[in-house]
Amino acid sequence: MSESIQTDVCIVGGGPAGAMLGLLLAQQSPLNVLVLERNQAFQREFRGESISQGSVAILDELGILDGLRQQGFLQIEGLSMFDEDQRIFSVNFHDFQAKHKFIIDLPQPILIGAILDKAQTLPNFSLRMGAACTGLVEEQEQITGVVYRDASGESITVSASVVVDASGRYTKIREMAGIQADIQTFSRDAVWFRVPRPSDWELHTRIKVNGQHHLIILPTYPDQLRVGINIAKGQYQKVKQEPIETFHDQVCKLEPLLDGIVQQHIRSWKDTVLLDIFTANVPQWSRDGLVLIGDSAHTVSPILGQGVNLAIQDAYVLATVIANYLQAHPKAIIPKSAFAAFEESRRELVNFVQAFQADQEKGLMAATEEGMIERRIKMSTLDQSPMKVQLAMKLAFGIFSAEPVQASHGG
Numbered sequence: 001m002s003e004s005i006q007t008d009v010c011i012v013g014g015g016p017a018g019a020m021l022g023l024l025l026a027q028q029s030p031l032n033v034l035v036l037e038r039n040q041a042f043q044r045e046f047r048g049e050s051i052s053q054g055s056v057a058i059l060d061e062l063g064i065l066d067g068l069r070q071q072g073f074l075q076i077e078g079l080s081m082f083d084e085d086q087r088i089f090s091v092n093f094h095d096f097q098a099k100h101k102f103i104i105d106l107p108q109p110i111l112i113g114a115i116l117d118k119a120q121t122l123p124n125f126s127l128r129m130g131a132a133c134t135g136l137v138e139e140q141e142q143i144t145g146v147v148y149r150d151a152s153g154e155s156i157t158v159s160a161s162v163v164v165d166a167s168g169r170y171t172k173i174r175e176m177a178g179i180q181a182d183i184q185t186f187s188r189d190a191v192w193f194r195v196p197r198p199s200d201w202e203l204h205t206r207i208k209v210n211g212q213h214h215l216i217i218l219p220t221y222p223d224q225l226r227v228g229i230n231i232a233k234g235q236y237q238k239v240k241q242e243p244i245e246t247f248h249d250q251v252c253k254l255e256p257l258l259d260g261i262v263q264q265h266i267r268s269w270k271d272t273v274l275l276d277i278f279t280a281n282v283p284q285w286s287r288d289g290l291v292l293i294g295d296s297a298h299t300v301s302p303i304l305g306q307g308v309n310l311a312i313q314d315a316y317v318l319a320t321v322i323a324n325y326l327q328a329h330p331k332a333i334i335p336k337s338a339f340a341a342f343e344e345s346r347r348e349l350v351n352f353v354q355a356f357q358a359d360q361e362k363g364l365m366a367a368t369e370e371g372m373i374e375r376r377i378k379m380s381t382l383d384q385s386p387m388k389v390q391l392a393m394k395l396a397f398g399i400f401s402a403e404p405v406q407a408s409h410g411g
């Protein structure tokens with residue numbers, strides 16, 4: 001007979017959204033929380049490594065930041081954008097009036113490991129690795145649990161008051177629940193690679209634009225740069241037929257400071273990886289017994305590295321909603337209506353982020369001389385605007401510069 005498990009909250013996916021929600025819930029309530037993660041380990045090659053200031057504040061509040069600091073991370077002190085080598089926009093994070101001024105950069109497995117290590121000290125938290133959710137259990141239009149396959153291939157049924165889909169940008173749970181997403185592709189994808197960081201490199205996110213081409217350069221822990229260059233949508237296989245030297249030339253034309261470094265360290269296309277850029281707008285984030293968070297609810301563009309930030313802050317807001325509901329209605333299936341305020345408040349921020357990113361995307365991909373002039377004027381005007389720091393802080397801090405839905409997390 002196959003195993004079955006009873007819990008209060010079943011979270012599918014142990015990424016930043018799922019791990020953070022699991023910790024918060026287990027810490028602030030007596031609820032039993034189960035996180036299912038299909039991978040056996042958290043080694044991910046290329047994932048969000050820049051953690052925005054608002055999420056850094058949450059890590060501090062939860063007592064995780066000091067441990068991460070001891071392990072080591074980079075502090076990113078600003079962002080600069082150059083058009084044909086002329087600096088047209090910059091933000092210096094030292095100007096933020098806040099305790100946590102800087103983005104931190106660290107490998108995602110370390111971040112998730114720190115969150116889960118803390119969660120696993122709590123008796124009401126459990127994590128199953130190698131547990132791939134394969135189906136939802138539905139009774140009278142309510143989601144009442146999931147079925148997952150463990151590492152030995154056995155199917156296990158979990159019953160819960162709520163299933164949280166935190167399974168990321170390629171979620172299958174959303175589809176299983178009959179929720180359709182509006183997937184929008186952009187006209188570009190990005191090819192990413194890593195190279196060693198010169199010791200005198202400014203600790204700023206650096207965007208270099210020239211005509212229709214751009215490079216995003218992210219200082220990365222411990223001593224690297226993560227670099228992304230745009231290519232036309234869906235053309236990675238075709239681009240890879242060119243000699244790697246053509247790629248070196250394109251990169252160095254955009255950032256001459258990488259000349260010599262890129263040739264030495266990017267020996268073949270195998271040293272690069274594709275980021276398929278798309279956004280998902282999901283009209284409905286919940287059903288009775290189910291709620292979506294993180295990339296599953298809203299995949300955003302990589303511009304300004306907002307994905308992890310949104311995921312962590314979704315978890316922060318949702319934890320209180322779930323804990324309060326189940327405290328008032330123990331063991332009940334959480335109805336969709338209980339998630340309305342959560343969804344409304346988070347959507348407002350996600351819409352703001354997506355609108356800002358779409359505008360930036362349009363500028364970066366300008367294909368005409370007029371469009372490129374408009375891009376330069378727009379960014380230079382924004383650079384001079386008295387609202388610049390305020391706008392940057394809204395993107396950096398998310399919920400802490402807007403109204404949180406509910407009260408606080410004691411920690």
Ligand SMILES: Cc1cc2nc3c(=O)[nH]c(=O)nc-3n(C[C@H](O)[C@H](O)[C@H](O)COP(=O)(O)OP(=O)(O)OC[C@H]3O[C@@H](n4cnc5c(N)ncnc54)[C@H](O)[C@@H]3O)c2cc1C
Nearest residue numbers: 013015016017038048049050133167168294295305307308
């Ligand atoms: C190349 C790249 C670079 C990025 N850089 C940045 C950045 O610098 N800053 C930033 O903020 N964001 C960045 N992002 C985006 C960021 O990684 C995501 O937005 C963020 O990880 C979303 O968190 P999540 O928890 O919602 O989903 P994910 O991190 O995708 O986690 C989902 C988890 O669910 C698991 N899972 C999936 N299906 C199942 C299943 N059926 N059963 C059980 N488990 C399942 C997956 O294995 C995974 O561990 C980047 C993304 C990519 C691809």
